[in-house]
Amino acid sequence: MSVNIGGTSSVAKADKSPPTPSNRNGRRRSPTRINPVLYLFPLPAVVLTMFFMVLPTLQAFQYALTDWNGFSAAFNYVGLDNFVRAFTNDSLFANALTNNLKFMLVVVIAQTAFSLMLALLLTKNSRSSVALRAIFFFPTILSSVSVAFIWKFIYDPNFGLANSVLGGIGLEGLQGSYLGNDAQALYWVAVTQVWFHAGQMMVVYVAGLQAIPRELYEAAEMDGANKWERFKTITWPFVAPATAIVVAYTTIQSFKAFDLILGIAGNPPKQSLDILSTRIYSTFANSDFGYAAAQSIIFMAMIALVTWLQRRLLRLTTKGE
Amino acid sequence: MIGSISRRGILAIYTVIILVPLTVVIFGSFKSTPELFEGPFSFPQSLAPTNFAEVISGQNMGKSFMNSVIVTLVSVPLTLFLASLAGYAVARIRGFWSAAIFGFLVLGMAIPAQANMVPLYVLFGRLGLLDNLTGLILANVVSTLPIAVFILGGFMRTLPQELYEASSIDGTGPWKTYSSIVMPLSTPSLAAAGIFLFVIHWNELLYPLLFVRSPENRTLPLALLSFQGEFQTNYPLLFSGVILASLPVVLAYIFLQRYFVAGITSGATKG
Known part of the structure; x- marks a missing residue:
């Protein structure tokens, strides 16, 4: 019995299955012959990428295992010593790592929330919205060093804009020394970073928001859903792809805030403003090449890890119905 | 009602936060240091470009x-x-090799520039590419190829395959197809990618x-950075440097705005 049933079913399957693949093949237009010369077209890009990007990156792994100082011919393989040193015996590196994670966390949360808020306020393509978007986007095109100088003046404790505005409106109590205050300096740079790039991320969100069908909101409104419920059940899940882009890009930006930090804090930056990329540069500038290479590998691994964690987290919050 | 007032309020405040510092910088670049400190918001007393002259000739920023x-x-x-050569090949070839080449070229987007700076410095040293513009150009090209291939290749893949096939049936060679069919059709993505690259290369500091x-081989961002130690609080001088360094990009932004938004966003979308 069972054999019989199994037999018929497998026959039935066998009858149907062969045509499917051949159909697929038949439907696909037979590709015209590709001129072999075409394979030469990507060659310059491939060769350059190979020699100046891929091989150097692999070589960083090799350098990381040595004590090479960059100029002497001799060096020793020291195994994983550089990595051990970074994690157990280098307060400067630990400080830069902590600073970087704090900076990243603050910037990612603030910039994502703020750029989404701006985008929600400016979703419509009215004339005023388009003009405001152009203004908010503007700082993105400036160089980091320029932005750093502008904000150095805003934060100047004696003559700066922030303190003179606060003084002018009678809020002397709120005046501060901003970058001069080691406990706060990193957060003031985070504010600068958000000013710098929120407009860029806003544009990503506007594109996401404009793709949401209006009928969804109308239907939800008729069902009596309030603003917050509409945001939670429609907007947030629908802009999830945009959020993924914004969060990933902002994360990478905050790990690479190298130019902004050097511009605002000088080179090398003081400890309270040292982040991973500036630390790697300082180690390199001190001719500690092997150790700098090890730090760069930790840096790369850190970015990969954080990006992966964020993806998981984001999937959890947008999954709901 | 209340919602619309707070909406306007938020937008107005943020517009001020963006525009006021920029205005202070423009006004400030014409002021003396005491004049700036006394009234940062006031219109400059004189529009003589003293600071610009000092920055351009005195500080060699012209160079x-x-x-x-x-x-x-x-x-x-x-x-x-x-990138367009590679993108075209990838769009035309299809199949395994297309995916392999595209994947290999785009992979670099995941490698932050700070990660391979030590080996790159060593390699450039051996090739005599340190301290000259050729080395900077090469580093710029290599570091942005991945994203350019991503934008251009991505666009060229959306062009109808028939287009490529038709030209190869006609006996048109790949070079002719590239230069007279694919490139003209790709103008929007070339403009977007070009703007994106312009901003990145112009502002490159690392x-x-x-x-x-x-000093004679410095580019603008590096020259600006070197000011920071020399002129700690001579903000008018720093501001004229900022304006000089930003001028070309700002002018381009004013005239080519939609390409900027498209380009910089397509750049962001790949992260």
Whole structure:
């Protein structure tokens, strides 16, 4: 019995299955012959990428295992010593790592929330919205060093804009020394970073928001859903792809805030403003090449890890119905 | 009602936060230091470009400006050229090799520039590419090829395959197809990618900082950075440097705005 049933079913399957693949093949237009010369077209890009990007990156792994100082011919393989040193015996590196994670966390949360808020306020393509978007986007095109100088003046404790505005409106109590205050300096740079790039991320969100069908909101409104419920059940899940882009890009930006930090804090930056990329540069500038290479590998691994964690987290919050 | 008032309020405040510092910078670049400190918001008493003259000739920023122009004018077209060649091949070939080549070229987007700076510095040293503009151009091209291939290749893949096939049936060679069919059709994505590259290459700081030793080989961002130690609180001078360094990009933004938004966003979308 069972054999019989199994037999018929497998026959039935066998009858149907062969045509499917051949159909697929038949439907696909037979590709015209590709001129072999075409394979030469990507060659310059491939060769350059190979020699100046891929091989150097692999070589960083090799350098990381040595004590090479960059100029002497001799060096020793020291195994994983550089990595051990970074994690157990280098307060400067630990400080830069902590600073970087704090900076990243603050910037990612603030910039994502703020750029989404701006985008929600400016979703419509009215004339005023388009003009405001152009203004908010503007700082993105400036160089980091320029932005750093502008904000150095805003934060100047004696003559700066922030303190003179606060003084002018009678809020002397709120005046501060901003970058001069080691406990706060990193957060003031985070504010600068958000000013710098929120407009860029806003544009990503506007594109996401404009793709949401209006009928969804109308239907939800008729069902009596309030603003917050509409945001939670429609907007947030629908802009999830945009959020993924914004969060990933902002994360990478905050790990690479190298130019902004050097511009605002000088080179090398003081400890309270040292982040991973500036630390790697300082180690390199001190001719500690092997150790700098090890730090760069930790840096790369850190970015990969954080990006992966964020993806998981984001999937959890947008999954709901 | 209340919602719309707070909406306007938020937008107005943020507009002020963006525009006021920029205005202070423009006004400030014409002021003396005491004048700036006394009234940062006031219109400058004189529009004589004293600070600009000091920055351009006294601080040799004219030379840095020219270096930036040369580096950017070579890097951007070169990157677009190499990336469009690769993008076209990837769009035409399809199948395994297409995916392999595209994947290999785009992989670099995941490698932050700070990650391979040590080996790159060593390699450039051996090739005599430190402290000259050629090295900066090469570093710019290599570091932005991945994203350019991503934008251009991505666009060229959306062009109808029939287009490529028709031209190969006609007996048109791949070079002819590339230059007279694919490139003209790709103008929007070339413009977007070109703008994106322009902003990145013009503002690039890491490679000049890493490679350039002689003041006469500095590009603008590096020249600006070197001001920071020299003129701690001479903000009017710093501001005129900022304006000089930003001028070309700002002018381009005013005239080519939609390409900027498209380009910089397509750049962001790949992260």
